[in-house]
Amino acid sequence: MRERPKILMLGWEYPPNISGGLAVACEGLTKALSESTGADIHFVLPRLLGGESAPHMRLSDSFSNTVTYTSTNQPEISHTGVHGLSHQTATAALAGEASHGEQPSLSAYAGYAPGESPIGGQEVHNYWLSHMELYFNAKSEELVELSADDDRTSISKKAHYGANVFEEVSRFTRRVLKRYADTDCDIIHAHDWMTYAAGVALSRLTGKPLVIHVHSLDYDRSGSGRNEVIYNIEKMGLEQATAVIAVSHYTKSIIEKVYGIDSSRISVAHNGIYSKSAVRFYRKKKKAEKSVLFLGRVTLQKGPDYFIRAAALVLSQIPDVNFIMAGTGDMLPSVVELAHELGIGEKVHFAGFLSGKEIEEAFSQADLYVMPSVSEPFGISALEAIHFDTPVIMSKQSGAGEVVQHSLKFDFWDVERFADLMINGLLHEELREDMVAMAKKELQKIRWEAAAERTMEVYQQLL
Amino acid sequence: MSSVCFYFQVHQPYRLRPYSYFDAARVDEYFDADKNGAIARKVAEKCYLPTNKLMLELIEKHQGAFKISYSISGVAIEQFAEYCPDVLESFQELVRTGCVEILAETYHHSLASVMDEEEFHSQIELHADLVRDVFDVTPSVFRNTELVYNDRIGQFISQLGYKGIIAEGCDDILDWRSPNFVYRVPETSTALLLKNYRLSDDIAFRFSDKGWESFPLNADTYASWLHSISGNGETVNLFMDYETFGEHQWESTGIFNFMRYLPEKVLQHGDWDFKTPSEVIDSYPMREEIHFHRLTSWADVDRDLTAWRGNRMQEASLSQAFLLRDRVIESGDEKLIEDWRKLLTSDHFYYMCTKWAADGDVHAYFSPYESPYEAFINYSNCLRGFISRLEKLEKMKSTISAIGDVLPVELLREHSQSV
Structure with a gap:
């Protein structure tokens, strides 16, 4: 084994261009892997959008193969169709808005309300499912052929289905196969479903082990x-991976139960947080009115409707509370509607998508941070809230709860309990202070180094 | 002559039911009868019944040479009477042997001693009355909740006429002195019995610890440790939770067998016997005054009050609860007063303790709650419910008294007019 194992990582997004926790997690994990466990990482993204800074590894763009260490180069904004993104969307992504405001069909993390028909209709879904299956099932020689395909040819016949995220994924997969067929890495490591096809195909082509x-x-x-296409991509990826890493025991249990993967192949590496030296300090203002913050995509997964219903219960007991909902998503219109229906429109503030400094301010000024997710693999934002001295109330269906003992937990569907916890959190300063004091101590132990060590253990078994 | 003095603590709190903020307006019951009954019966099976049986056998076997003492909280006695009367009967049977002393304590196992002196006094009297009723004896030695003690508490107890009080043998207080003598509460004639925590904890905590150098401990070895004190002490005070037998140390650890053989091993040495706290005080001289300049307890390594009053949640809820006293007593409503006192039991505040969690050792101590924060929230909700009930009662009383002021005159006038 080499002194520094060479890892080819396949990712989808990287700070500062983020749509959620994935980019932050990729940055935290690669930093710790490279700095504390000595992995030599080459990280490949569909494209660099500018502003990326990754001095700890090689970061490159699958299209231009631009290699960056501290990239400040302005990316080329290409014509519609070339990257599978509309010009408008690419610009939005550049502005740091990422996928929050996109059409669901272009977002890798769009939520689907139950009963909603697949976007573009069943026919489109069937098409993409069979298209993606190719990468998972093809033999090596077929893969070489596939990768040789020009960007447009393989799907040109179906061009009327329009640009969507699967087209992006397919293009990324072919690019990766083409460029890295001769990779000298020791291990391929793929992050989330968008990269599984590329990971599985490249692993088959090169014979290198794959960590998902x-x-x-x-x-x-x-x-x-x-979403049948995504679900099947995930299932095929999980089945064909050499090893699987989950961000929580909660997620591990879903991989086992819902995807039928043997638990012995799944390791758990909890996300961490860096105590950034550059963190700005925001003093909590002594305000007459208390506030509760929800920050995340306004989609089914994040439980925004539970937040609004619980807010109404809180307001029935304590009238002077502001509820801040930061983020956008497909449920936003119905959530705004719900707040009005419940007569609490004036007390619920929709802040839209926040970024960077705005997020830090929002965390700092809130009296409580809530995460009522229906199913949350981890939820790094819970750690961030604590970092800014704000106590956390989260659903029991959240992986972060496994490492943040000093938080309040409830079942996402139990709106009355959720309201009960918020009311007590708002009424009792002593509760908030004790929780934050203990959680901050706990936070020091939730380090990326620990996740890197667990990941390295998984690597060692494969080398 | 040297003596072994056993005192066992028997206590079960009235645990709270899950009580939401919204229950405050609709539920007047704070305690979980099902759960409390189930726990009382479970501990009865595992600990109280078999241990009482063993103690009775040992007393009969040694024909008066084996003696022990208990402190049983009022709330425990109440629950035995309600949920497992056979336990209460077995304690009564033990007391009738004459070899068992019952100590005084606060009826509600509360921290009244550090919160409210009047309430402290009331709870001691309530407990003494209960002990007289149930066991037909009058306690003369006092032990405070969790052995909470300082000079002020010792002097207060002395004024109430108790001849002795029990406290922890803390190293920082004892300094070079041994816990194995009788001492005196400063400026009183009340005796101070100090727990020998090393020898007590060998049984209560270390007995089943496989990593302990003396594991497995047998009665021979333990008796030899006691005997080695000969000439250097007059009383070895072994104070522990009674639940040590069968509950903290499971039967499978051999704790019952250990206890079964301990008395005969101790008595094999002609200079050793067993005495109850009162007998120790009557038999040995008080060596000197010992000043407890700080509040001590028998809890964990800190031997202070931080397990009950160590964070802001605990401070806030303790003072909020105790501050209600005048209003609660004033109400004259017996059920309300009783409920309030059950809410003062120290366990409720113990569940809110966060200090263990500092070491990531969240589950090291027993609690019915998932976190100290949930314990605090549930307690706060109950207290809110209690206060709203109190307020309703106060409002009703003031209405009645207002009517009372007006009514007779009105009635009289009406009456005179009609005549």
């Missing part, structure tokens, strides 16, 4: 309204 890292699952995002 599960940050989230279609099950989390869609509830019972499963």
Whole structure:
């Protein structure tokens, strides 16, 4: 074995261009893997959007093969169709808005309300499912052929189905196969479903072991309204991976139960947090009115409707509380509607998508941070809230609860209990202070180094 | 001559039911009768009944040479009477042997001693009355909740006429002195019996610890440790939770067999016997005054009050609960007063303790709650429910008294007019 194992990582997004926890997790994990366990990482993204800074590894763009260490180069914004993204969306992504405001069909993490028909109709779904299956089932020689395909040819016949995230994924897969067929890495490590086809295909082509890292699952995002294409991509990836890493025991149990994967192949590496030295300090203002923060995609997965219903119960007892909902998503209109129906429109503030400094301010100024997710693989934002001295109330269906003991937990469907916890959190300063004091101590132990050590253990078994 | 002095603590709190904020307006019951009954019966099966049986056998076998003492909280006695009367009967049978002393304590196993002196006094009297009723004896030695003690508490107890009080043999207080003598509460004639925590904890905590150098401990070895004190002490005070037998140390650890053979091993040495706390005080001289300049307890390594009053949640809820006293007593409503006192039991505050969690050792101590925060929230909700009930009662009383002021005159006038 080499002194520094060479890892080819396949990812979908990287800070500062983020749509959720995935980018943050990829940054945290690679930093710790490279700095504390000495992995030599080459991280491949569909494309660099500018502003990425990754001095700890090689970061490259699957299209231009631009290699960056501290990239400040302006990316080329290509014409519609070339990257599978509309010009508008690419610009939005550049502005840091990422997928929050996109059409669901273009977002890798769109939620699907139960009963909603697959986007584009069943026919489109069937097409993409059989298309993606190719990468998982093809023999090596077929893969070489596939990868030789020009971007447009293989799907040109079906062009009327329009640009969507599967087209993006397919293009990324072919690019990866083409560019890295001769990789000298020791291990391929793929993050979330968008990269599984590339990981599985490249693993078959090169004979290198594949680690699949599960940050989230279609099950989390869609509830019972499963997206068959994504679900099947996940299932095929999980089945064919040499090893699987889940971000929580909660996620591990879903991989086992819902995807039927043997638990002995799944390791758990909890996400961590870096105590950034550059963190700005925001003093909590002594305000007459208390506030509760919800921050995340406004989709089925994140339980925004439970938040609004519980807020109404809180307001029935304590009238002077502000509820901040930061984020956008397909459920936003119905959630706004719900707040009005319940007569609490004036007390619920929709802040839209926040980024960078705005997020830090929001965390700092809130009296409570809530995460009522229906199914949350981890939920790094819970750690971030604690970092800014804000106590956390989260659903029991959240992986972060496994490492954050000093938080309050409830079953996502138990709106009255959720309201009970918020009311007590708002009424009792002593509760907030004791929780934050203990949680901050706990946070020091939730380090990325620990996740890197667990990941390295998985690597060692494969080398 | 040297003596072994056993005192066992028997206590079960009235655990709270899950009580939501919204229950405050609709539920007047704070205690979980099903759960409390189930726990009382479970501990009765595992500990109280078999251990009482063993103690009775040992007393009969040694024909008066084996003696022990108990402190049984009022709330435990109440629950035995309600959920497992056979336990209460077996304690009564033990007391009738004359070899068992019952100590005084606070009826509700509360921290009244550090929160409210009047309430402290009331709870001691309530407990003494209960002990007289149930066991037909009058306690003369006092032990405070969790052995909470300082000079002020010792002097207060002395004024109430108790001849002795029990406290922890803390190293920082004892300094070079041994816990194995009788001491005196400063400026009183009340005796101070100090727990020999090393020898007590060998049984209560270390007995089944496989990593302990003396594991497995047998009665021979333990008796030899006691005997080695000969000439250097007059009383070895072994104070522990009674639930040590069968509950903290399971039967499978051999704890019952250990206890079965211990008395004969101790008595094999002609200079050793067993005495109850009162007999120790009557038999040995008080060596000197010992000042307890700080509040001590028998809890964990800190031997202070931080397990009950160590964080802001505990401070806030303790003071909120105790501050209600005048209003509660004023109400004259017996059920309300009783409920309030059950809410003062120290266990409720213990469940809110966060200090263990500092070491990531969240589950090291027993609690019915998932976290100290949930314990605090449930307690706060119950207290809120209690306060709203109190307020309703107060409002009703003031209405009645207002009517009372007006009514007779009105009635009189009406009456005179009609005549």
